Amino acid sequence: MQLIYEKSVPGRRGVRLPASDVPAAPELPAALRRQEPAALPEASELDVVRHFTGLSRRNYSVDTNFYPLGSCTMKYNAKALEEAAKLFAPYHPMVPLLPHGSSFSQGCLGLAYELGAALAEITGMDEVTTQPLAGAHGEMTGIMLIAAYHEAKGNKKKYVVVPDSSHGTNPASAAMVGYEIITVPTAPYGDMNLDKFREVMTDEVAAVMMTCPNTLGLFNPHIQEICDIAHDHDALMYYDGANLNAILGKVRPGDVGFDVIHLNLHKTFGTPHGGGGPGSGPVGVKKQLVPFLPSPRIVKYDDGCYGVDAPAHGSIGRTAGFFGNFGVMAKAFAYITMLGRDGLIQVSEQAVLNANYVMSKLKDVYDLPYDQTCMHECVFSAARQVKNEVHAIDIAKFLIDRGYHPPTVYFPLIVKEAIMIEPTETESKETLDAFIAVMREAAELAGTDPAAFAEMPRTMPVTRLDETKAAREQNVCYFGC
Amino acid sequence: MSTASYCPNTPEEVREMLAATGASSIDDLFRPIPPGLRARSFELPAGMSEFEMLHRFETLAGKNAQHLSHFVGGGYYDHLIPAVVDHLAGRAEFYTAYTPYQPECSQGTLQALFEYQTAICRLTGMEVSNASLYDGGTALAEAAMMALRITGRNRLVIDGAVNPFHREIVRTYLANLDVELVEIGPKLGMEDDLRLRATIDDATAAVLVQNPNFFGSVSDFRRLAADAHAAGALLVVSAYPVALGIVESPGAMGADIVVGDGQSLGNPLSFGGPSFGFIASRKEYIRNLPGRIIGETVDKNGQRGFVLTLQAREQHIKRHKATSNICSNQSLCALRGLIFLSSLGKQGLVELARLNYDKAEYAKKTLGNLGGVEVMNGGATFNEFTVCLPKIAEEVVTALLRKGVAAGVPLSPYYPEMERCMVVTVTEKRTKDEIDTLARHLEGILCS
Numbered sequence: 055m056q057l058i059y060e061k062s063v064p065g066r067r068g069v070r071l072p073a074s075d076v077p078a079a080p081e082l083p084a085a086l087r088r089q090e091p092a093a094l095p096e097a098s099e100l101d102v103v104r105h106f107t108g109l110s111r112r113n114y115s116v117d118t119n120f121y122p123l124g125s126c127t128m129k130y131n132a133k134a135l136e137e138a139a140k141l142f143a144p145y146h147p148m149v150p151l152l153p154h155g156s157s158f159s160q161g162c163l164g165l166a167y168e169l170g171a172a173l174a175e176i177t178g179m180d181e182v183t184t185q186p187l188a189g190a191h192g193e194m195t196g197i198m199l200i201a202a203y204h205e206a207k208g209n210k211k212k213y214v215v216v217p218d219s220s221h222g223t224n225p226a227s228a229a230m231v232g233y234e235i236i237t238v239p240t241a242p243y244g245d246m247n248l249d250k251f252r253e254v255m256t257d258e259v260a261a262v263m264m265t266c267p268n269t270l271g272l273f274n275p276h277i278q279e280i281c282d283i284a285h286d287h288d289a290l291m292y293y294d295g296a297n298l299n300a301i302l303g304k305v306r307p308g309d310v311g312f313d314v315i316h317l318n319l320h321k322t323f324g325t326p327h328g329g330g331g332p333g334s335g336p337v338g339v340k341k342q343l344v345p346f347l348p349s350p351r352i353v354k355y356d357d358g359c360y361g362v363d364a365p366a367h368g369s370i371g372r373t374a375g376f377f378g379n380f381g382v383m384a385k386a387f388a389y390i391t392m393l394g395r396d397g398l399i400q401v402s403e404q405a406v407l408n409a410n411y412v413m414s415k416l417k418d419v420y421d422l423p424y425d426q427t428c429m430h431e432c433v434f435s436a437a438r439q440v441k442n443e444v445h446a447i448d449i450a451k452f453l454i455d456r457g458y459h460p461p462t463v464y465f466p467l468i469v470k471e472a473i474m475i476e477p478t479e480t481e482s483k484e485t486l487d488a489f490i491a492v493m494r495e496a497a498e499l500a501g502t503d504p505a506a507f508a509e510m511p512r513t514m515p516v517t518r519l520d521e522t523k524a525a526r527e528q529n530v531c532y533f534g535c
Numbered sequence: 536m537s538t539a540s541y542c543p544n545t546p547e548e549v550r551e552m553l554a555a556t557g558a559s560s561i562d563d564l565f566r567p568i569p570p571g572l573r574a575r576s577f578e579l580p581a582g583m584s585e586f587e588m589l590h591r592f593e594t595l596a597g598k599n600a601q602h603l604s605h606f607v608g609g610g611y612y613d614h615l616i617p618a619v620v621d622h623l624a625g626r627a628e629f630y631t632a633y634t635p636y637q638p639e640c641s642q643g644t645l646q647a648l649f650e651y652q653t654a655i656c657r658l659t660g661m662e663v664s665n666a667s668l669y670d671g672g673t674a675l676a677e678a679a680m681m682a683l684r685i686t687g688r689n690r691l692v693i694d695g696a697v698n699p700f701h702r703e704i705v706r707t708y709l710a711n712l713d714v715e716l717v718e719i720g721p722k723l724g725m726e727d728d729l730r731l732r733a734t735i736d737d738a739t740a741a742v743l744v745q746n747p748n749f750f751g752s753v754s755d756f757r758r759l760a761a762d763a764h765a766a767g768a769l770l771v772v773s774a775y776p777v778a779l780g781i782v783e784s785p786g787a788m789g790a791d792i793v794v795g796d797g798q799s800l801g802n803p804l805s806f807g808g809p810s811f812g813f814i815a816s817r818k819e820y821i822r823n824l825p826g827r828i829i830g831e832t833v834d835k836n837g838q839r840g841f842v843l844t845l846q847a848r849e850q851h852i853k854r855h856k857a858t859s860n861i862c863s864n865q866s867l868c869a870l871r872g873l874i875f876l877s878s879l880g881k882q883g884l885v886e887l888a889r890l891n892y893d894k895a896e897y898a899k900k901t902l903g904n905l906g907g908v909e910v911m912n913g914g915a916t917f918n919e920f921t922v923c924l925p926k927i928a929e930e931v932v933t934a935l936l937r938k939g940v941a942a943g944v945p946l947s948p949y950y951p952e953m954e955r956c957m958v959v960t961v962t963e964k965r966t967k968d969e970i971d972t973l974a975r976h977l978e979g980i981l982c983s
Contacts, residue, residue: 055642058650058877068878069617071886075967079896082915085755088783092657094881102619102878106647110628113643117627130541131631134585139805141589141596147807148607149600149941151948153929158936161598162806175578187669187808190850190862201711226850226860230680232711235855273567304565306574324541328867329644330634330666330827332809348707371707375610375672375700375796376807388592394582397540403561404542407549410556410564427558427567454640459633465851482543483552514639516840524830524844528821530663531656532649532831 124474178308179338192316192335211260281311303399608960660786671796674812682741751919760789780888801875811865825859
């Protein structure tokens with residue numbers, strides 16, 4: 055498909071702007087004035103509509119395809135959430151920051167505050183900031199809070215400990231805050247190796263970052279012990295909330311002993327992923343970390359009104375422009391409001407059932423390196439298929455041709471040829487059965503005609519792409535007309 | 536099953552599925568969780584239908600002041616959004632898709648982001664762009680860290696006329712790192728950038744400025760760029776994309792890295808998010824760009840296609856050695872920006888910028904003619920300007936807010952010595968009537 059720039063016709067116009075109702079002002083001085091207008095597309099409105107409608111049809115999406123993408127919780131995004139967010143589109147974030155301005159923003163401040171309160175109850179934390187704009191941003195904010203805590207206590211800390219099964223963002227976020235990383239290997243049964251963990255734990259460890267259930271989809275039964283060991287060294291426990299969908303209403307990280315948690319509202323709380331964002335990554339903390347929360351902080355007064363608090367003395371400061379990705383927060387609050395207590399509990403129950411169902415129906419044809427009851431996702435390995443030169447990526451491409459977005463492949467890194475499946479609770483048994491049948495077909499084809507995979511996918515607008523060429527040539531901007 | 540949780544399986548299906556797993560009950564599936572670790576509380580209200588939820592949300596939204604006349608900016612701007620933006624970005628194939636890790640079934644998102652990167656390069660006068668960052672402030676912080684990586688130096692100079700929120704984000708990002716951040720006190724108008732230029736030394740990684748700056752002044756940074764480059768430092772410019780319709784591009788002024796907030800390109804105010812941050816640079820720095828980058832390539836048949844490229848910089852490969860911890864972009868917001876720019880087009884963006892400029896010039900003149908009101912910017916401004924009042928600005932803004940006019944951003948919280956000053960923002964959405972009303976109310980308050 056042509057680029058919008060290639061469709062451009064000099065002089066063609068799209069959307070018309072209002073006429074000016076004020077006199078034309080003298081031009082900017084020459085040194086400041088743009089010499090050449092930016093070469094943006096010149097297209098009619100219909101050209102633009104056809105172009106982007108055409109592009110949209112070259113995507114898989116949750117609304118068009120099953121998306122069993124492990125670690126990403128690609129559940130259905132209810133349409134009512136979109137309507138809920140639109141209600142708040144016209145409100146300016148500077149208004150509550152004006153003197154006495156908060157009384158003009160009670161609806162928005164109230165929503166953000168009550169969402170934080172609901173998330174605190176869901177996670178067992180004392181307070182939540184909604185400011186972080188994505189999961190990784192929440193991780194960085196959480197680690198900054200931990201750094202501020204240690205600094206206030208005069209603790210000399212140098213390291214952050216992560217298991218080798220962790221999301222890549224965990225060590226990357228800790229490194230952004232200046233910590234060195236210690237990685238702990240996984241034990242044969244899929245949990246963090248406890249002996250190795252004890253070995254690395256010293257008073258120089260600032261925090262331990264964990265995902266529970268971990269990225270293998272397994273719940274660590276020793277989690278409380280891990281928390282206790284960390285706390286003995288005055289290291290704080292960080293909970294990566296990416297997998298919260300598995301434990302809604304079942305476990306609260308705050309009860310277990312975690313001190314900081316980030317959430318991915320775009321995973322657990324049903325807001326759409328948008329092709330890679332916007333997300334929202336609120337951070338919940340225990341009491342001892344509250345003084346360090348980012349500013350501006352939304353508060354609720356005794357009279358039931360909401361306001362914006364002056365920055366606390368110990369606050370780490372701003373991590374983003376205003377109060378967070380408010381539009382995403384509004385959708386998440388709408389989701390929580392609609393599902394309610396029982397609905398949220400049902401989410402984790404059905405998510406875990408769906409994952410175990412897929413696992414039980416596929417484990418005879420794919421290797422399952424950690425064969426236990428899983429939580430919301432299960433991790434297979436294509437090791438058996440690799441013997442016939444069919445790799446996880448080949449199975450992924452086979453699935454594309456059959457109308458499925460592939461599972462996450464090659465993650466977690468500790469499973470060779472990983473195929474990580476997270477069906478989510480919103481998929482029906484019929485959808486899962488059809489997917490299972492196709493996965494079994496792939497396994498069979500790997501035995502009978504492995505060469506067939508090389509040509510897949512064939513039903514998409516493009517076949518397999520040359521990623522090496524892209525990295526070598528670095529054409530990231532169109533230089534044509 | 537209750538449909539409220541969007542779980543479709545019937546009780547009969549749940550029984551069949553449980554049987555297949557060998558579990559005796561749903562609870563049995565949760566047996567890996569030790570009983571002592573079960574939730575101690577989960578006190579949330581009962582659920583409701585979407586109709587009841589929307590009714591409740593309408594009531595909540597109604598608790599915000601309605602129809603305020605906005606002359607406030609602070610990095611977020613009340614601009615027109617063409618109907619095509621909502622309709623096209625509202626296509627579920629875009630908004631319910633995931634990150635395009637599987638390129639063959641994600642060409643729509645990938646091509647759109649490639650076109651977005653192209654638009655950003657063309658707007659800013661840069662050679663390479665990533666696929667977007669969180670927002671303008673975090674983009675500035677990422678640019679600062681990028682400059683530290685590129686130069687291997689650990690000193691940054693930031694102009695005090697950069698948006699104070701963005702400066703605070705930079706401070707927060709750098710707080711735990713061994714970096715010296717030198718903030719130069721604000722100088723209205725930047726006609727004299729000598730103080731900034733004098734602060735650059737051989738240890739300086741970058742100078743960070745904003746154009747137009749927080750006070751609305753538009754500056755020529757060519758001399759600053761030359762001085763920075765002579766010292767081996769980079770020039771980072773935070774730009775306002777609508778202004779780039781008529782203001783010279785940062786690239787043409789010598790910038791090495793350009794960042795900004797894309798909210799004004801087709802993203803609603805939405806109480807401060809989501810929007811997107813953009814970051815673009817000269818090509819030689821591409822490996823130091825944070826976040827996702829889309830690259831052009833070909834498929835096995837030689838047909839053009841697009842992929843995520845240079846992923847070896849990113850956290851999912853490099854873990855703690857990554858250029859940034861970023862694991863997402865603001866894809867949908869960037870798409871909105873692209874659709875916005877495509878529907879306005881080359882000439883439309885110039886006209887939009889011109890409308891902003893003309894209206895602000897009219898407002899500047901009208902307010903400046905009021906007794907006791909002084910326009911502080913010495914030189915050119917774009918769609919914001921700073922006025923000094925004969926009264927405390929916070930008191931004036933409070934009084935005007937009660938009349939339904941958000942008249943401007945008082946400067947004292949950010950610049951304590953400027954307690955009589957405020958920044959007034961005038962976008963294309965403000966009518967002459969609104970501007971005249973603002974002037975009338977302001978005059979009334981100043982005379983009272």
